[in-house]
Amino acid sequence: xxxxxxxxxxxxxxxxxxxxxxxxxxxxxxxxxxxxxxxxxxxxxxxxxxxxxxxxxxxxxxxxxxxxxxxxxxxxxxxxxxxxxxxxxxxxxxxxxxxxxxxxxxxxxxxxxxxxxxxxxxxx
Numbered sequence: 001x002x003x004x005x006x007x008x009x010x011x012x013x014x015x016x017x018x019x020x021x022x023x024x025x026x027x028x029x030x031x032x033x034x035x036x037x038x039x040x041x042x043x044x045x046x047x048x049x050x051x052x053x054x055x056x057x058x059x060x061x062x063x064x065x066x067x068x069x070x071x072x073x074x075x076x077x078x079x080x081x082x083x084x085x086x087x088x089x090x091x092x093x094x095x096x097x098x099x100x101x102x103x104x105x106x107x108x109x110x111x112x113x114x115x116x117x118x119x120x121x122x123x124x
Contacts, residue, residue, distance in 0.1 A: 004036075004038075005037050005038070005087045005088060006037075006038040006039075006040075006085065006086045006087050006088075007032065007037055007038065007039045007040070007086065007087070007088045007089075007090065008039075008040050008041070008042055008082075008085075008086040008088075008089050008090070009025055009029060009039065009040070009041045009042070009089075009090045009092060010041075010042045010043075010079075010089065010090070010091050010092065010098045010102075011025055011041065011042075011043055011044075011092040011093065012043065012044050012065070012070060012092075012093055012096060012098075013043055013044060013045050013063075014026065014041065014043050014045060014059065015045060021092060025041065025092060026041075026057070029041065029057050030056075030057065033056055033057065039057055040057065040058040040059070040060065040086075041057060041058070041059045041060070042059075042060045042062060042075070042078070042079070042098075043059065043060070043061050043062070043063065044061075044062065044063035044064060044065040044070045044072060044075065044098075045061040045063050045064070046061060046063055046064055047061050047062075047063075060078060062074040062075040062078050063075070065096075065097060069095065069096055069097050069100075070096050070097045070098070071097045072097060075097065075098065075101070076097075076101060079101055079105055079106075080105060083105050083106060086109070087109070088109060088110070088111070089102060089106050089109055089110035089111070090110070090111050090113055091110055091111065091112045091113065092113050093112075093113075094112055099112060
């Protein structure tokens with residue numbers, strides 16, 4: 001089953017020492033692929049730092065980010081160059097440079113994913 005929708009997920013890190021979001025994103029990306037979506041992940045991790053065993057998911061590590069908001073020229077230029085290759089963008093987290101980039105570069109093709117205190121997930 002091929003869906004043809006190409007998704008890019010953007011997250012600060014896939015390093016497991018930072019907790020569950022890394023595992024959840026990898027697991028849900030694998031599940032999305034099984035449903036026919038093409039999924040890639042863009043991170044602020046250092047180049048070649050994070051890889052996963054499932055080679056069907058491409059991970060682009062464009063960090064490190066600088067400062068509290070993870071400003072990254074590498075991430076900016078990569079996203080600017082590749083923004084037309086994806087149908088949907090999912091930004092994991094808020095108050096990061098990637099959220100600002102999405103607003104500037106991706107217009108209405110992105111969703112911000114975050115968790116609120118009562119453990120309900122919302123998309124914007």
